[in-house]
C-alpha cells in the first residue's frame with residue numbers, strides 16, 4: 001500500500017518533471033487503441049490503453065486523481081512495445097512519457113528490504129558490470145553442464161517459480177564458457193572487397209547467454225566486407241534500467257558506452273538486439289539536457305544500425321548466395337526494432353533472398369509477443385496470454401522456423417513452442433544465425 | 442466527495458447495477474472512472490460515478506429503468522471520439538459501454554442489409570461487406586476506431602458524403618432502449634415505410650439524449666466497379682474553393698472531394714511520409730468511382746476544370762495502393778494537426794456548396810482579425826469545412842479570442858445559408874449557439890420531444906440543450 005505522503009510526493013514530482021506539452025499533445029482521438037496489445041487482451045479496457053495511460057499521467061499531474069495501486073498497475077501492465085507511437089498521427093512520444101512516469105513512481109516506492117537489495121544487486125551491481133555478468137553466466141553454464149540442471153528439473157524446484165520462468169529455464173541456450181568470452185579477439189578483418197568498418201555493440205545478454213549469435217554477427221559482417229572492432233569497456237545498454245525507472249543509472253551507462261565507441265573510427269555501430277538498439281538510439285534523448293554529452297550522444301546515435309539494416313545497405317543479399325533446405329519460414333518483429341528503430345523491411349528482404357525458403361508473413365507479426373524485456377517475469381499472466389494468441393498465428397503460417405531479431409523475443413518464441421508442444425517440429429532462431437547457416441549451406 | 446445521503450443512494454444504485462449486469466461488468470475505481478471522464482474534445486473533463494457494460498438490449502433497458510427511477514444521469518459511450526464533448530459525463534452518473542455488444546448479427550445478401558450491435562467498429566462493417574462485393578459508404582475519418590452506435594447518434598459523415606450521403610441515409614431500422622425501461626423497434630428492412638412518424642430518423646443524430654441504440658440494420662449498396670483518385674494543387678485557397686463549386690455546377694458528383702490547406706498538408710506529411718505536396722497553399726483530393734469509362738471521362742473533365750480554375754498541377758494516383766494511402770492519410774488530418782500546438786480546437790461549419798469559396802475566404806479573414814492560427818481541411822464537396830484553431834488552452838487571453846473567432850465563423854456560416862455543425866454534433870460545445878440555427882420556436886419543438894421521451898432528463902444531460910444560450914446580437918460583428 002502507498003501512504004498518503006508517498007502519493008503526495010509522487011504527485012509533486014509529476015507536476016515538476018512530466019513533460020506537460022507532450023501530455024497535451026495527445027488529442028485523445030483513440031487511433032492508437034487498436035494497436036495496443038493490452039487493450040485488446042483486456043477486452044477493450046480503456047484503463048489499459050495508451051490513451052487511458054496518458055490520461056492517467058495527466059490526471060495525476062493535474063491533481064484530478066492520486067497515483068494509487070490501480071494507476072501503477074496500469075503502467076506496469078504496459079509492455080512498452082511502443083506500437084501506439086507508430087500509429088499516432090499526433091506524434092505523441094509515449095515511450096518517453098512512460099519512462100518518466102515509471103521513474104518517478106520507482107523513486108518513491110518503499111520496497112521491502114529483500115526486494116530493494118535484489119533490485120540494487122541487479123541494477124547497480126550486476127548489469128553495469130560485464131565481469132560480474134560473465135561470472136553469473138558462467139555459473140549458469142556450470143549449472144547446465146554439470147548435470148545439475150537435470151537434477152533441479154527432476155526435483156521440480158522450478159515449479160516454485162511462475163510457469164513462464166520455469167519454461168524459460170528449459171529453453172535457455174547452452175551458455176559458453178567464461179574463457180571463451182574472454183579470449184575472443186577485439187579485431188576481425190574483412191573478407192573479399194573491403195566495404196566498411198563496423199564497431200560491434202555486444203550487449204550484456206547477447207555477449208553472455210547468446211555469445212554464439214554475437215560471433216555469427218561478426219562472421220556475417222566480415223563476409224560482407226567489413227572490418228569489425230569490438231571496443232573495450234562497453235557494457236549493457238541500460239534499457240532494463242530505463243524501462244524500470246532507474247534512469248540515473250541508465251544515463252551513467254550511456255555515457256560509458258558513448259565513450260567506449262567514440263574513437264573507434266567505425267562507419268557503423270552495429271547491434272543485433274532490437275531491445276538494445278532501441279535504447280541506444282535514444283541516447284540523444286536520454287542525455288539531451290547534459291551539455292557535455294548531448295552532442296557526443298547525437299554522434300553515437302547517427303552511426304547506430306541494426307545488423308539487418310547494415311547487411312541490406314551493403315547489399316550482402318545480392319552479393320552472396322544464401323541457400324537452405326526447403327522450409328516455410330516466418331518472422332516475428334521485435335517491437336523495439338520495428339517501432340523505435342523502424343527496421344522491419346530489411347529482415348524480411350534478407351529472409352526472402354534465401355533460396356529454398358518459402359517466406360510466409362504471419363498475421364500480426366508486428367505486435368508484441370509478450371516478452372518485452374523482463375515483462376514475462378514481472379507480469380507472467382498477461383505475457384502468457386499474449387504469447388498463446390501469438391502462437392495461434394504462428395501455427396497458421398505452417399512455418400517450421402520462426403525468425404526473430406532480439407534475444408527476448410527469441411526466448412519467448414521458444415517458450416511458445418514448448419507450450420504448444422512443438423519442440424522438434426518447430427524451431428526459433430535469431431536471424432543472424434539463420435543467415436550464417438544459409439551462407440554455409 | 443459524497444455526502445452521507447448520496448453515499449446511500451450510490452450504494453443502492455451500485456447494488457441494482459450489479460444485480461443486472463454482474464459485478465465484473467461495473468467499475469467504480471478512481472482510475473477506471475478517470476479514463477472515461479473525457480472524449481476527443483479539448484478542455485472538457487468530468488468524472489462519472491460508475492462505468493457499466495451491459496451485455497444485451499434487455500440488460501441495457503433494465504439499467505436505464507433503474508437510473509430513471511433513481512434519477513441518475515446516463516451517458517452512452519462508444520469509442521469516445523466525438524468532438525463536441527458529447528460523452529463527457531458533465532453531471533456525474535453512469536457511463537454505459539458497448540464492449541459486450543459488439544457483434545455483427547447478420548449480413549442479408551438478398552435484402553442487401555447488415556444488422557449489427559452498436560459497439561461494432563465502423564471499419565469492421567466496411568471490411569465485412571466489401572469482402573462480399575458490397576459497400577457501406579459512410580466513412581468518417583475515425584472509422585478505424587469509432588463505433589456504429591456513435592456514428593448513428595452523431596449522424597456522422599465522411600469522405601463519401603457528397604455522392605453517397607451520410608450515416609442517416611443508410612440506417613433502415615433501430616432497436617432502442619428508452620429511459621422508461623422499454624425496448625422499441627423502428628423501421629425495418631424496407632425501402633418504403635410510412636407507418637407512423639419516422640422514429641428511426643428521430644434517434645439518428647440524437648446524441649444519446651433520447652434513448653440508447655441497442656441494434657441497427659443498415660442499408661448496403663453494390664461496390665462500385667472501379668475508382669480513380671487525383672490531387673489538384675493550388676497556390677490560391679479561393680481558387681480551390683471555386684473549383685469545388687464549378688465541378689458540381691458542371692453536373693459531376695465525385696465520390697470524394699476533400700480540401701486540405703498547407704498547414705494540414707505539412708502536418709499529415711510529417712506523420713504519413715507519403716510524398717504529399719507541402720509547397721502549395723491547398724490541395725483538393727478528388728475520387729470518382731463507378732464503371733471504368735465513366736470514371737475516366739469524369740476524372741478527365743474534373744482535371745480540366747481544376748486547371749481552368751488555376752490549379753498549378755493535377756496529379757493522378759498511380760495505383761489503387763497509392764490512392765488508398767492518400768485516403769488513409771487524409772483521415773489522420775485532425776490528429777496530425779494536433780502535433781503542431783498543445784490544443785487543437787476544430788469546428789464544423791457547413792455552407793451550401795456554392796458558397797464554399799466565400800467561406801474559405803471568411804475563415805482566413807477572421808483568423809487574421811483575431812490574430813489566430815486557423816488551418817482548414819474538410820469535406821469541401823459537402824460544403825463541410827473544419828477550420829481548426831491551433832492554440833494553447835493555458836493561454837486564457839488567446840482562448841478568449843478563439844471563442845470570438847468561432848462565434849464569428851458560426852455567424853458567417855449561418856449568414857451564407859449554412860449551419861453550425863455539419864457532422865460533429867451539438868453536444869456541450871455548440872449547445873449555447875443552437876438557437877442561432879433553430880430559433881426559439883424550433884428549440885421548443887425539440888424540448889417537447891425530449892420531455893415526452895426522457896421526462897426526468899437522465900439521458901446525456903448538459904448536451905444539445907444549453908442551460909444558457911449565447912445571444913446572437915451580443916457576438917455579431
Ligand SMILES: Cc1cc2nc3c(=O)[nH]c(=O)nc-3n(C[C@H](O)[C@H](O)[C@H](O)COP(=O)(O)OP(=O)(O)OC[C@H]3O[C@@H](n4cnc5c(N)ncnc54)[C@H](O)[C@@H]3O)c2cc1C
Pocket residue numbers: 028029030480481516517518519520521522523524527528539559580581582583586587588589590591592593594595596597598599600647648649650652653654655772773775776864865901
Ligand atoms: C480524428 C477524428 C476524425 C473524425 N472524423 C470525422 C468525420 O470525418 N466525420 C464525422 O462525422 N465525424 C468525425 N469524427 C467525430 C467522431 O469520430 C464521430 O462523431 C463518431 O461517430 C463517434 O463515434 P464514437 O463511437 O467514438 O462515439 P462516442 O464519441 O462515444 O459517442 C458519440 C455520441 O453518440 C452517443 N452514443 C454512442 N453510442 C450510442 C448508442 N449505442 N446509443 C445512443 N447513443 C450513443 C454518445 O452518447 C455521444 O452522444 C472524427 C473524430 C476524430 C477524433
Ligand code: SF4
Pocket residue numbers: 025026027028029030031032033050051054084087088089090091092776
Ligand atoms: S496517443 Fe496519439 S493516437 Fe493515441 S489518443 Fe493520443 S493522439 Fe490519438
Ligand code: SF4
Pocket residue numbers: 035036037038039048049050053077078079080081082083084085094
Ligand atoms: S507501449 Fe504497447 S502496451 Fe504500452 S500502451 Fe503502447 S501499445 Fe499499449
